[in-house]
Amino acid sequence: MANRLRNRYLYTPRQKLFAALIALVVIGVPLGYGIKTWTTPEDRSCAPGVERPAGSDECIGVNGDGYAFGVPELAEVAGLIGRENATLKADEYATVAVLLPLTSTDPGMRVKVVHELQGAYARQYRANHESNSETPRIRLVLANTGKGNAHWKTTVEQLKTMTAAPQRLRAVTGVATSSAEVRQAVAALTGAGIAVVGTTITADDLANGPGPGHNRFPGLARVSPTNGDEAKALAHFGEVDAAKAILVQDTRTGDHYTDTLKAAFAASLQGAPYEPQLFTSPPDPTEEGTTANTFRQITHLICDTRADTVFFAGRHTQLRQFINALGARGCAERPFTILTGDEGSYLGADSKLNRSALRARLTVRYAALAHPDAWRPAPGRPVPATGGSTVAYETFLTDIARASKQPVALADGQAIVAYDAMATAVHAIRQATPAGAAHPELADVANQWPQVKGSLRVQGASGWICLDNFGNPYNKAVPIVQLTQDGKQRFVALAWPERTPPTASCLPPKRG
Template structure:
């Protein structure tokens, strides 16, 4: 009976057909879906012009539509930039890109990136709304090079493809760290004929200058002084006795900021009786590594010297470790002053800095790139007659108030310098635009830098920007800032690489 039922209901032609259909549904459809999944490329797009590189979850590329690169703290300023760009008519603008490691995981860099974008947006808004209807209008785009600038190449490739319509990219600003990756990025951008305005690159070897191979980066300008100029300004300000000073320096090479800073400091310490104290930072200097142990030993050796001033040539993570170690030194009865470059500006936001160290007869001063009190008159501290102005700084304050609902912190100087770099880029773009033309030719923007001086200087919020023939700021104001006991960044005075403020003409002298 059972066999007869099985034959009747399972082996009829109709049952075989339904069995085949069922098998197809159970096996065939999932198999088809799997084949399609395996053969269809993964969608790694994040937004227009932005995607995740293979092996990375970072969103890398270029965008000006308001995309925040999945970094929540950038959402507000990215949205403001997107709205400003959306209001521009298609044929009325030139584009400026801000090139930064937007997705950096380093806390100090994340703060720096935010403040730089806020400063750049503030100047974009002024260019489009408060500049007597000057043209072209300015479109601002964000260009992410990824953590440690690891994806600089793909982002730079995208930028070099944006020089034609509809983007008409005419300048790149930002490029804010003196690293090998940034040096390579600047090389590629300037090779493509794109004008570049560095914000906080200070390395002497990421610059043009006199002598053989002087034009390594054609079209590069900077608004910050070089490490060499920072060191000269510190020396003029501090009047350091080399007999009572020593240098603590990083032995890791290839970091253009550190390499040029230690050379500049060494030149200021000719005749010093002590050899430099050495440490070696990790390949990624934002990592803690084991250098804290080295600094504990170095502080013992410093106590063995007659030194009163310590020049520090290294990045901010190691600087913080060194301050913490020197604050716990055995010879706490002896006062010490640490002098360093602009990486000291990160200390105010560094939660790992031991504030108690600053109460142990330890003074920390650094050459800042900008400070909110530098061009504000105060009792007993008049504003210099040349080299900058209170009016230019007040204009900046009006503009930066538009960049965020909450007040933008200015003590680290990052927003101020980014605003000035954007102002310099806008100045060059508009100076290069012929009468009656809608926008300038690409090649004409990069040739403007030798004329940015004298009455054609940029009235920067950080001080006058008078460029020499190589695109470097001449005798730029260098605020000397002291890390107060509560961790705040207190303005001390303006120092000058040439020892005094520039003449009213602000014309760089002839150099060999």
């Protein structure tokens, strides 16, 4: 009876409708939200032109509006670039992209990236404000390839879509490591007719040259000497006795910097009595791996030789490990000199370098790409009459002061080389622009490199940039730099791949 009354009076049609509506709200709203969430694509955008690829938290792409790609260290210089770009009118500029692993987590690479962007911005500012109103003006954009350049293809494909108006991409600079990924990126860009100016790529096989298949990267130019030229400059400077030298080299293949450096060093050590000492770095050479253990053993073997000079062919993480190990060697009474390539420039900022090793009768010298003292006269060290100039370097100092509220660190040479690469790109863009035209054609920029020589050379802050017919710098100045006992980078002298500075004409000779 009670149930019949409850059903009759409590479950009226109105109550049943109300209960149904409540149930719909309770169940339907979450269900609807879930369906919307499942059916609506996730917003993976970071900024205009930049987004997170599937499976990655890195912001990948191209932006020139001041976006810093989530890297606090880049905020200041990215902001300066964004503000400069905002002053440009739609039809008055050509675009240059700086292609780098902006979100790298490797400490050395993060420092390098900051300095390269500072150098590029400094030269952009000069092009737009201190070049007698020459045109076109220059828009600078940042192009991120991600940690280890893993997302190079995504970014390069985006750059390839930017050659038409309004962006008018006319050159890409940066491309700063001689890795397999960078090689692929350069091949894709130059294959699309886009001019590329490498900053710190030094691998001999990441270049054009004479012989079959010589034009592998049409439109590629570089402002840094090759590993082969670095090795020749080191050998000329040190007058190394091959009978008292030994090579320590990485066996990991596919790293064009290491592969070509060990080949160049081996060529300089013809007749050396000892076989090379081998180590194998991790697939990602910025990782520590177990190579420190290998170096501890190698130092024992080096003590068994008569060698007093060690040529090191490897990346900076392993170089630091080797220095630390050799500093703790058993034959501490014997002096040693380590000679290596431009990866040595990372050591000044490497907190894991054991500075006491440098006080253990151990001298570390490397072939730098640039140094702030290279073109400054000093007592007993005059500036060469050719190959570069104090005036060009002083101009750079004026420009780089605009790139940060704090003094820009110059000892690693990265800002200097990036400034020169940008100067070379701007030079080509403006030389390719016909009289009366507002912008150059894309293909005409990539065809400029054979004419960058003689009186048309670029007066670089790192030295003269005189390119041969294949876009490679001829007899470029190579600063020899030594790590001091407190880990600072001291300029020693300029060395030259051709033994002496270039002539005043700076015209590369015909090669056989």
